[in-house]
Each structure stands twice: as structure tokens, then as C-alpha cells.
Amino acid sequence: MAAAHQKGQAAVSQALQQELRQGLEQLGMAADEGQATSLISYLQLLKKWNRHFNLSGIDDIDTMVSMHLLDSLSINAYLYGSIIVDVGTGAGLPGIPLAIMNPEKNFLLIDSNGKKTRFLFQVKIALQLENISIVNTRIEHYQNQQQIDMVMCRAFSSLEDIVTKSQHLFGKKTKLLAMKGRYPEQELRELPAGFEVSRVIKLEIPGSETHRHFVEVIRN
Numbered sequence: 001m002a003a004a005h006q007k008g009q010a011a012v013s014q015a016l017q018q019e020l021r022q023g024l025e026q027l028g029m030a031a032d033e034g035q036a037t038s039l040i041s042y043l044q045l046l047k048k049w050n051r052h053f054n055l056s057g058i059d060d061i062d063t064m065v066s067m068h069l070l071d072s073l074s075i076n077a078y079l080y081g082s083i084i085v086d087v088g089t090g091a092g093l094p095g096i097p098l099a100i101m102n103p104e105k106n107f108l109l110i111d112s113n114g115k116k117t118r119f120l121f122q123v124k125i126a127l128q129l130e131n132i133s134i135v136n137t138r139i140e141h142y143q144n145q146q147q148i149d150m151v152m153c154r155a156f157s158s159l160e161d162i163v164t165k166s167q168h169l170f171g172k173k174t175k176l177l178a179m180k181g182r183y184p185e186q187e188l189r190e191l192p193a194g195f196e197v198s199r200v201i202k203l204e205i206p207g208s209e210t211h212r213h214f215v216e217v218i219r220n
Contacts, residue, residue, distance in 0.1 A: 013037075013040055013044075016040045016043070016061065016062065016065055017036045017037070017040055019062070019065050019066075019207070020036060020039060020040065020065055020069060020070075021036065022206070023065065023066065023069070023070040023206035023207055024070070024073065026204075026206040027070065027073060027074060027076070027206065028077070029073060029076060029101070031101065035100050035101060038100045038127050038129075039069055039097060039100055039101075041126070041127060042069075042092070042096055042097070042100070042123060042127060043061050043064045043065065043068065043069065044061065045119075045122065045123055045126060046064065046068070046091055046092075046119075047059065047061050047064070049119050049122075053115045053116075053119065054115075055090070055091040055115075055116060055119060056068070056090075056091050065207065066205060066206060066207030066208045067205075067208060067210075068091075068093055068097070069097050070205055070206050070207060070208070071093075071094070071154075071179075071205050071208065071212065072093050072094030072095075072096075072097040072098060072154065073094070073097050073098065073101060074203045074204075074205055074212065074214075075094060075098075075152070075177060075179060075203070075214050076098060076101060076102070078177060078201070078214065078216070079098065079102065079105065079150065079177075080149055080150045080175050080177075081105075081149020081150050081173075081175075082104070082105050082106060082149060083105075083106050083108070083146060083147065083148055083149050083150075084098075084105060084106070084107050084108070084148075084149060084150045084151075084152060085107075085108045085110060085144075085148050085150070085151045085152070085166075085169060086098075086107060086108065086109045086110065086152055086153065086154075087110055087139045087151055087152070087153040087156055087162065087165075087166055088110070088111055088112075088139065088153055088156035088157070089109040089110060089111050089116075089120070090111060090113070090116055090154075091116060091119060091120075092109060092119075092120050092123060093154055094152065094154050094179065095107045095109045095132065095152075096109075096120075096123060096129070096132070099129055099131050099132045100127070100129065102131075103131055104131075105131060106131050106132075106133070107131060107132045107133070108132075108133045108134075108135065108144075108148075109132055109133070109134045109135070110134075110135045110137065110139055110142055111135075111136065112136065112137060112138045112139075113136075114136055117134050117135070117136040120132075120134045121134055138165075139165050139166050139169075140165040140166075140168075142169070143168075144169055147171050147174075148169045148170070148171065148174050149173070149174060149175070150174065150175050150176070150177055151166050151169055151170070151174065151175070151176045151177070152176070152177040152178070152179070153176075153177075153178050153179065154179040155179065155181075156178075158187050158190070159178055159184065159187040159188065159190065159191055159215060159217065160187065160190045160191060160192060162176065162178055163176065163191060163192050163195050163217060164192055167192070167194075167195075170219055172219060174218075174219070175198070175216055175217070175218055176195075176215075176216065176217040176218070177214055177215075177216055178214065178215045178217065179212065179213075179214050180212070180213045180214065180215055181210065181211045181212065181213070182211045182213070183200065183202075183211075183213055184213070184215065187215075188200070188215070191217065194219060194220060195217050195218070195219055195220060196217070196218060196219075196220040197215060197216065197217055198216045198217065198218045199215075199216045200213055200214070200215050200216075201213065201214055201216075
């Protein structure tokens with residue numbers, strides 16, 4: 001019975017990895033064996049923890065490949081610098097998938113929800129992700145000790161709110177990369193003084209028909 005269960009689990013994992021690799025190819029990316037395994041293991045941990053904690057509104061692991069992994073990795077080509085902050089990271093999105101695919105970069109995952117940061121610590125240990133740090137605090141209370149190259153967020157808040165709460169992290173060359181759904185026309189007009197939009201790009205997410213844009217904001 002146990003052997004049959006393990007065989008079934010292996011088959012599911014293999015199918016998920018195949019779906020993942022096909023999606024990555026559409027994004028112009030490729031994962032080595034270790035990265036692909038880590039990405040699927042992350043989803044398996046997320047599904048397991050999601051039974052007891054409200055980490056994600058999506059519970060189907062097959063749907064998670066597109067809606068969580070490929071969605072997060074769609075901004076991979078636009079990452080900037082080596083020290084990146086993921087604001088309101090929640091269950092680690094987009095920070096965890098990007099950290100797995102970019103071991104040379106350092107990711108700081110910040111969230112005020114203790115249950116979610118405890119999950120992130122478990123992910124870090126289980127997947128041996130040495131390039132992530134986890135902080136349980138509100139972004140406006142976080143005091144950085146080093147130059148931040150990029151601040152990113154996914155489904156966190158309005159652009160005005162994000163910039164207002166995280167502007168103390170911005171150096172002269174720091175960029176904000178905000179993942180949005182539909183084109184955020186009104187939000188673009190409401191940016192605080194001192195900041196401007198440098199570009200807005202529509203993203204195509206493999207396996208998903210949802211709208212996705214990313215907005216890049218810089219100091220002016």
C-alpha cells in the first residue's frame with residue numbers, strides 16, 4: 001500500500017514538473033532538475049499547510065503551477081540588482097519561486113502575518129534556500145541595513161499605498177516592481193510626489209487567461 005502511494009505521488013510530481021517545464025519554456029526560461037524539484041516541493045508544502053492555515057485561495061496543486069509558479073516567474077526577466085525585497089509576500093509569492101530560480105540573488109521576504117512567516121521558515125529549511133531571509137513585520141516598520149536594489153509585490157495594495165509604505169527603502173537607484181491584474185490606469189495617476197512610472201508591461205501567463213501587468217516605479 002505504501003509503495004503504491006509513493007509511486008502515485010512520484011507520478012503526480014513528474015506530471016507537475018512536465019507542466020512546469022512547458023510553462024517555463026513559454027516564458028523563455030529553463031529549470032535544472034534541482035530547481036524543478038524545489039518548485040514542485042514548494043507547492044506540495046503550500047498545499048499541506050493550506051489545510052490548516054489560510055495561505056492561498058487556490059487549493060488545487062495543478063492550478064498552482066500556473067497561478068502561483070508561472071505567474072511569479074513571469075517577472076523573472078525584469079529583476080534588477082542583487083538585493084530584492086518582497087513586500088507582503090504572504091505564502092512567498094513571488095519571492096520563493098524567484099529565489100529558487102535565482103540562487104545568486106538575495107531575497108528578503110516581509111510579511112506581518114506570523115502564520116505565513118512561520119510557513120516561510122519551514123520552506124526555507126525544507127528546500128535549503130540560503131538566499132532568502134524572512135522578517136515578520138509591517139513594511140513601514142522595517143529598517144533596512146543595506147542598499148535595496150528592488151522592491152517587489154504581488155497583489156499587495158494600491159501603488160500609492162505600496163510606495164508610501166516602502167519609500168524609506170528606496171535609494172536613488174531602487175526600483176519598485178508591482179504585479180497588477182488589469183491595467184491600473186487610475187493607480188498610475190495617484191502616485192505620490194517624487195515617484196514616476198518608468199514602464200508598464202502586459203504579461204502572458206502560460207496556462208492562465210487572467211490579466212497580468214507589471215508596473216515599474218522609480219524616484220524622479
